[in-house]
Amino acid sequence: MNGPEIHLEVAPELRLFVAHERRRGRTAVVTDGSSTLGHVVESLGIPLTEAGQILVDGRPVPVSHIPGAGELVEVRAVERPQHIPGAPLRFLLDVHLGTLARRLRLLGVDAAYESEDIGDPALAALSARERRVMLSRDRGLLRRRELWAGAYVYSDRPDEQLRDVLERFAPPLAPWTRCTACNGELSGADKDAVRERLEQGTEKTYDVFAQCVACERVYWRGAHHARLEAIVTDAVREFGGATTR
Incomplete structure (x- = not known):
């Protein structure tokens, strides 16, 4: 210049x-x-x-x-919390933010995630088509003009990433209502209806189940529940929401 x-x-x-x-x-x-x-x-x-x-x-x-x-x-x-006008608050995460995507879904936040690297043009086009806020640590991706909206994820640590997104956008939280695998909605499931999907030990030990209406994955309060419960409790305490299923 x-x-x-x-x-x-x-x-x-x-x-x-x-x-x-x-x-x-x-x-x-x-x-x-x-x-x-x-x-x-x-x-x-x-x-x-x-x-x-x-x-x-x-x-x-x-x-x-x-x-x-x-x-x-x-x-x-950017002022926080940041309001994104024009559509319900939904997110799209790139291939490097899988753990963050699963934690957002655990809290009931609509978080689409590409588990394969589909390329920046395709991600930007998907953000625009579905009106999702693109979350990424890739500055080049965030500079693409076709993005509907975007935000840089400042940390490489999942705990800090989650706090950053919740603080910046203040999305409404509804824990235990989304499938952490596919982002679909969960509904209560009768044990008899999902019995064929359960291993013998699970069938004998647990009686309360939920199932994804999209991919049909079955959930119950298993060995990892305490760790997930701690993530939910901390997020709800600081950012609000409901902890009941």
Whole structure:
């Protein structure tokens, strides 16, 4: 770029996206004089999904603003909780976020997940077609224009990922109502109706079952229930919802 010089200040939450020398406060950026502010912000490494209000000399401006010489640009983080207008809140997760997808489903959150790498264009198209918020740690994917909406997942640890998504979007929680395998809805199941799907030990030990209406997977309070119950209890305590089946 060889044009007007602007001054840039990035919110602390967004500094992980920019070069190290821009993380300490206000820095100079030379623009080309024709690119929009949205393009400038993205060229510095910040996905626009993570940019909240953008101020120029203290005034809010759209990402279509073309910056002029000497302007002070402040890029703020997205406000939390973030409201996504236009459709019920639903998510789409890429191939690297399987554990997060299962935990969201455990809490009753609609979370579609691609267990195979179908490629960024296909994921972006699916996000647009089904109006799902794309969750990913892939910054390139989040820059695709065809995305309906998106959000960067800041941690690589499932516990922190879950807190991040619940804090950012505040989805309504309805634990134990979705299939963690396929995202379908669960309904109560009579033991006799699912008996042929049970191993002998399970049939003798348990009497309360649920079944996915989509893939017909059967659920019961088995050996892993205490661990799952702890995830649900912690999430409901902090973010609200119901713990009863």
